[in-house]
Amino acid sequence: MKTEEIITKTAALYSGPLTDETMEFLRGIARDYCKVKNYVYGRYSGIANVNRLTPVYSILNEMRCCGLRQQLNMPAVYYELAIAEAVGDIKGMWGMLKNKIRTLINENENLSEDDRLYLRTVLKINSTFAAVLNRQEYDMPDKVKDIELDVKRLNNLLCRLARRHLKTPKQQKADSFLVSPNGYRTDENGLYLTSRTPRRRVFIAVKGIADGNRQLRIIIRENSVKIVFPVDVEARKRKDYTNTVYAYIGYSDMLTLSNGNVYGKDLGSLVTPETERLSEKNKARGRIYATYAADKGRNREEIPENVIAAAGQKAGNESLKKKLEENNLGSKKYDAQKRRMREKTQNFINAELNRMFREEKPEKIVVTKPVTKNRAKNYSKVLNRKMSRSFRGYIRDQIAFKCRLNMVELIEISSKGTGSVCSNCGKEGKRVKADFICDSCGYRSTIAVNSARNIERIEKSGADQTADAD
Ligand SMILES: [Zn+2]
Known part of the structure; x- marks a missing residue:
């Protein structure tokens, strides 16, 4: 067993009340961030782009030249993260859509096992899946190339299912945004965010954010913000924990x-x-x-x-x-x-x-x-x-x-036997409201205590059995 391990946890900090001007700036960025995400959803969540989502660079490059950032006068440190986040959401949407299609395939009684194998294989290989949806040429995957199949029919089914269940993600709420690590700096007083004006920073008094390479999520509240970011902590085994x-x-x-x-x-x-x-x-x-x-x-x-x-x-x-x-x-x-x-x-x-x-x-x-x-x-x-x-x-x-x-x-x-069995004698007992009563041995306690004692009993007997087996 390792004695040290780095674990990433999410930390949250809250600012005090902020000025109207600061809140106005933050709400503006959140609004534009939301606009950018919805633009990306609209433009890239369709079938034509299903194979272009990973890596994110090609979409990022297109979005850099499309003029939207200039139109919004939005700093790149927010703009590009909005794009990356939206692309991530689109990928998530496709993942869910594929799961949905998998379920429908399993439930479809008109399909043979070979048909299902083919469809599942296509769903697994994203480039093939993309080619099928876009009616493009593709190499038959190794796993299914020797099976005789009505590929046209199966591909049509896949296209139909994808079209029917495809949904463009949409962000309604403009209440948070991400900042890239080069979009802020910190000192002992607080956080300085990149503003829309070059060389000018927006100050937020909040302590405890280390300067570093972490993305921050700024969540807008009534007249303050919550800031969420990952921190690394070292896992440690304590000697007195026995x-x-x-x-x-x-x-x-x-x-x-x-x-x-x-x-x-x-x-x-x-x-x-x-x-x-x-x-x-x-x-x-x-x-x-x-x-x-x-x-x-x-x-x-x-x-x-x-x-x-x-x-x-x-x-x-x-x-x-x-x-x-x-x-x-x-x-x-x-x-x-x-x-x-x-x-x-x-x-x-x-x-x-x-x-x-x-x-x-x-x-x-x-x-x-x-x-x-x-x-x-x-x-x-x-x-x-x-x-x-x-x-x-x-x-x-x-x-x-x-x-x-x-x-x-x-x-x-397993929770089996932890609820109804008496932890004292092992016979079936009664549960009356929050109490546990055993008529066999007279044991009485709460359901919670009896269950916890059963967990102990079962775990210990399991350990004994393992010992016996040795
Ligand atoms: Zn009992």
Whole structure:
């Protein structure tokens, strides 16, 4: 095992209140950044460019000469990153589209196994995929060249699927932008950003950004900014970290250990009222969006706020219009609330996880594997929302990250048998609200403690078995 490792983590810093002039400059750059991205999406997300996205230089070169940068009077340190980011998004879009096509191919009963092999192979080789979509000559991939296939039919199918599901990405919000490393400098007072005027910098008082070769993301808030950037930290193994921790990740308390200690007590109550309130609001918003989307056959992401307001008006639905205006169902306030709530919760989670590491001094942490959601056909959307909102994914990510940082071994075992079985005697027990009761041996505890103790029992018996096998 290595004793040292460099890990990149994301750091975030917040500025104090900024002057109107500074905010105006930042909003202007974000607006133009958004324009550039949308321009790149429009120009390069089509079929003709599918094979030109990697490397980014050819598109970058075209964009340097197209006149847009001069027209916007935008410094290259922002302009070029907008292009690179947009191209990255387009690549992501193609990746998702290919996955979608793969799924459709698997589900298509009119295809033989050979047909599927051919289509999957083409999807894997981007240059071939591009040639097929653009009706160009290409060399038959080795893997399928000896198979007899109706290539024309299969290629037509691929083109049809790609056209049907191709979507041009679109950026609606102009609320953040990236700065390249040569677009800023720092000193002990703060950050100096390249402005639109040569030799003039825009100053932001924010401490803790090292001068270096990192891209910064500037996220615009009401009258300040959040600055996000990657930092390298050295993972370190601590000599006094020698314990094994068995942890149950719960819905109400974040972590319950088999020794009974709890970290992130009542996280559920911190999350629930707010998420429920937001979820109610979201439902109302969703209905309005859905009405309009169904009418126009569009996705709700594509519908600007003002169009929705107009739709409410046009429908003559006074109450709907009122709702939109009075309850401020517009995205701005909603997003700000959601963001504040998320940050508050994440801070709490992180502080409690840090406390756990400090106090338990783990060498090894054992948890259960996440329950695999999705994949099932009759999969519930409500469940999905609950899962994504419940912060469990975030908690798991943070545990994994902190384990890497402290060189702690993280073990995920199957959750089978951790819930319903008594951790004392191994018989089936009862779960009554938050309590676990065993009629066989009389053991009583909370479900969380019983589960954590089961994780310990299962992990230890597994280790014993391995020992026996030796
Ligand atoms: Zn029992």
